[in-house]
Amino acid sequence: MSATPPQQRRHLFGRGSWPEVSRIGDILRTETVGGALLLAAAVVALVWANSPWSSGYQDLVAVRVGPLTLAQWAADALLAIFFFVAGLELKREFVAGDLRDPRRAVLPVAAAVGGMALPALIYVAVNGGMAGGALRGWAVPTATDIAFALAVLAVVSTHLPAALRTFLLTLAVVDDLLAILIIAVFYTSSLSLLPLVAALVPLGLFAVLVQRRVRSWWLLLPVAAATWALVHASGVHATVAGVLLGFMVPVIHRGPGEGPGLAEHFEHRWRPVSAGFAVPVFAFFAAGVSVAGAGGIGETLRDPVTIGIVLGLVAGKCAGVLGSTWLVQRFTRATLGAGVSWWDVFGLALLAGIGFTVSLLIGELAFGAGSTKDEHARIGILAGSLIAALLATVVLRTRNRHYRRIRAEEERDADGDGIPDVWDDDTVRP
Template sequence: MSSHDPAPGPEDHSHDTLGRGSYREVLRVAEILRKETVGGMLLVVAALVAIVWANSRFAESYFALRDYEVGYEPWHLRLSLGTWAADGLLAIFFFLVGLELKREFVAGDLRQFSKAIVPVAAAAGGVIVPALLYTVFNASNPETAGGWAIPTATDIAFAVAVLGIIGSHLPPALRLFLLTLAVVDDLMAITIIAVFYTEEVAFTPLLLALVPLGVFTFLAQRYSRFFGLHAWAAWVILLPLGLVVWVLVHEAGVHATVAGVLLGFSVPVKQDQASGGPEAGRGLAEEFEHRFRPISAGFAVPVFAFFSAGVAVGGWEGITAAMTAPVTLGIVVGLVLGKPIGILGTTWLTTKITRRHLDPSFEWIDLVGVALLAGIGFTVSLLVAELSFAPGSSAADQAKVAVLSASVLASLLASVLLRVRNRRYREIEELESVDADRDGVPDVYEKGEVRGDGRT
């Protein structure tokens, strides 16, 4: 136990927070992490290809491809490929964010206020502090001050990819904390986008969107009753309704990724909504997550990264100019320093106020590594940068350079620390293996007795 508070007795876990969760929850999180790790690797590859292409002698072809317009003009759907990726493909990503949030707070271990308060507060701190730091660097320039939300986001795919590569032996409770932190962080980011980056709202299409959204919600809540286990209904009935919601929200002037979150919230988590807890029956949300996560991680997010990460830096002089600009400094300092300070400070303050303890399976130094990982902004930060500044402007290019640089720096710092901690936990696993019963569930998840050194 790394906290200075008196440690609870071996049987007293009533004041533990950020716990390891149920065994079923650990297995679910592990499966998500595996998929997001692959997706994060694809995301990095796509971004690298874009950067190299945008700075090669074939750069004009990259920007021509990104700006090539397709779609239907009367519905304001004739958009560039880059915009389709940001508004359309990212809606799939935020649909999964909505599913995951609802899953955690309805049927997951974090439905308990005592366990949810710390990661939620940490996410809030990780949003507020970077925004304040960015504002300090750009307060004197009204043209760039509007980018304050760029360093507030965490890229779950990128962060999990780093964690998957260097943190295979870290405690499950720590991974659950990162996943929950990033998901809540994404919710805050999409709320910021909806509230602060919507210039003008057309209320007629927004009100009309409530009709297909209501029908979608009604059918989704009664999916098994109406359609049984037939998967065709999801594609033939629910998917078209979801597309109509997306089109109307886009027509209303609200960023269309908000439609993804709303649709995710409308999907039932459990078969029986009357009973809660992680042992509740498998619901439609889990089915959708299983089907859409590979599409999001393997295609939607990497394609968005490909079209958003490409920026012509203009050689060494361009890099030097970009790295000394207030926009760049605000974003880099916000992500690399502001995120860890906000997350760790809020976590410490919350545990002191609520008199709760960290789960004894990990220590504060482990949280420092996770907080550094949260400084990987990338996907959502690039999205907010596109909404903050005019395309092709110097501020937009500086913001992209800053997001890419900060994400790489944060991942390197986190990797150094977490690799050391991962080696420590691997040594513990090699010294003392965890016993398992005939049911295959490790005893630690049945008895709940883990000491601060990780031994049972």
């Protein structure tokens, strides 16, 4: 069999189209700011929970407003906003983004699947013989926190090329979808069919309204809240309601004079709320673990739950993403894009090991909020994410000068038309 001519070979991490790259750039800027707020909220909670005034933090977490505590409102209601935005982004990617093309989707999908499967296997291998329900935490190290990862990129001042940033975001989108399925299937302890079936009524009404391009918040918000309340009452985690509502929103606008699709409109409205408020507030209530209260740092670090999570995030995520990418390259005989090396893929694979928001949520669902294993899981998540972030920083910083040169080429706009010159030529394809 003859070798594939170089000009016909498919490139991994190709540049893609300018509209898609521009849209993703806007998303990444919002997520980077949100990631900085998330880091700040987590640090404040961790310091407060281990200070002489820790009782004040615990009292605040336990404050009850209506049927739920503040911590429960943050996990069940505020994270529903986060998953609503994730649902919008998922539908946008599958309908009009990179994931609509199977040839472009295979890489981030394979990387996300490998990056979730291997951490789970490592956790199970470490905790396989343990009693006390330790195996329930198998999914904790499987999630990637895109906001946290982008905050690390902002701190290290890396000029990561557009193709690699797009890959990181798309991988995280697929990761979110798989995490949603895991939560819905494996962490629904009891199910009430009547509220679940009843939730279809406001969900269907919401779908009808958005299909008719209704944007009035005073009409949509009560319907969405009713859907959330009924899903919550059914025993399915209420964040699933956010995803279902996001899936209902149409992506494609009907005519050239109508402006952006409704999904894009809602995403612009709600992504800042999610990244700038909902996720940081959840991090504040979820990250405040007392090391002394968890049995001491020695006991915590010896717990197989902690060890499995750290190994899963640092080694499992990296090996899963990197190995899956190599397999895609091997079996499709594609080549890496211009200026991209396997060191760059290695750095991104390490960065994918930063698990936070969804990992903390799964830890609470697996072990019960406030339990000893939940506290050990939170410490494992924080430690594993920190180690992954530091290792990724070392790898990516060594390539920063190379990235700076590539980004300068990507952003050069000699003709002043607002589109960088590398995207002016319509013959450029990934």
